[in-house]
Amino acid sequence: MFVQKLPANVKSMDTRYLEILDVFTDNGESDLMQLPESVEARRKFAKEFVELNRYLEAAKVQGFDWNTAEYKVDGTDADDADENDGGNGEPDIVRPQIDERTYLILAQRYKELFDDDSCAGEPDDDGRCDPEAPYELEGYLTEIDTGLIDTDYMNANFVKWLKALKEDSPELAEMSAQLHRSFAALSRDEQRLAELFLHDVERGDVEVEEGMTLRDYITRYAKREKDEQIDKLVDHLGVDRSLLEELTVRYINEKSLNAFGRFDALRDTIDVPRAKSFFERCMNVTLPNFKVKVQASKLLKQFVLEGGFDIDEEVSHWRFAL
Structure with a gap:
């Protein structure tokens, strides 16, 4: 009887998401491509991302789907949502502000917290880091599949960038910025390898092969x-x-x-x-x-x-x- 309804869970997800955006923006990482530098900011991000996932898991049980653009609030839902909103009222329609791509980018950043030297020691049997570490990490969240997210989108931007580069187009700077924004879905090492490959292409050291995607080249450079x-x-x-x-x-x-x-x-x-x-x-x-x-x-x-x-x-x- 006291479980939040789906629209209220979606709204709670977005509240956590906006908190995370503030953390990254306040630390100069508004594009979400890198983790914030400070331990305090990373601790806040870790806490909010775990909370976001708690609401997401509840919402999925209730029928949440990333492809659904809006959820109607009935009378009972509205009462629950009002409580969650601090009494400010709830609109008749709840539209998720976080999308799947952004969620998976945040999941990729969360995984990188496990590589942080500040997280001392091995995770314990519950998958958490040493309690003396600056922040606790939920090991099961590293199982979120972020390996090939937005590959097609990123490669489409790469093709546009490559065309603009070959034609010396005035749109090259815009295409370059768009391509680099899509790198947020990559790990830190993958971002570094992608940049290295693009520099090689710009210098003419690499001739892009027919049928090879940007992801293929990142894999080749990693090997x-x-x-x-x-x-x-x-x-x-x-x-x-x-x-x-x-x-x-x-x-x-x-x-x-x-x-x-x-x-x-x-x-x-x-x-x-x-x-x-x-x-x-x-x-x-x-x-x-x-x-x-x-x-x-x-x-x-x-x-x-x-x-x-x-x-x-x-x-x-x-x-x-x-």
Whole structure:
């Protein structure tokens, strides 16, 4: 008897959405392409997004659909909505202000909170981050499928941008801005790779192939980058490439890292003289062999758990750690 009706849940969703927009706008991220910088803003976003999902899940049970533009408020609904609106009254029609695309963009930003160093430690059995972290995160929300949202829309903008670029059209700046707005649906790494690809196209270093979409090129650039990172690690530490690739294509965490002794097997392939030469050259220090093994193992473990990175850049930060 006391459960909110569908229009009231939709209105509550929009209230949370507007709060989130204020958080991003107040922190200079009105396009929703990046998370706000401050911990306080991220904490507020995390809280409001969890609340938004609570109302969305309730609304879906009651028949909410992203393709429905408006919901009529009957007498009973209006009473519920009035209470939710603080007594200011409720219109006869409720029109959702948040659409599916924007919701999935917010879901992508929420997932990125799990990559934040401020969220210390592993999630607990309930999927929440360490309670000492600056904000709590609901692990089940990372299952929202945002991987291929708006691919067609983004590629349509890419085709328009490419045409304007080739024709040196006066509309190029407008097409570029529209294309970049569609990048909000991408993860931070995907945005970076997309920008890299566009710069290569602008410089004439890449000729766009018939039938290739922007998403195809992002995937290609990601694979090329991962291959280069693995090449560099193999070259500097001498580890077995096939064993390394086997680990990097799996979902690996701290607990499963050495399942069946696979990380030990990889670590045993470290070429100590080669690793010693790399560390000493990169850090301008002299290291005993036992220290080389310790640091090489540390680097290898981090590489696997994080899914790869540029080891030259990473080790340069270790300069004063030894």
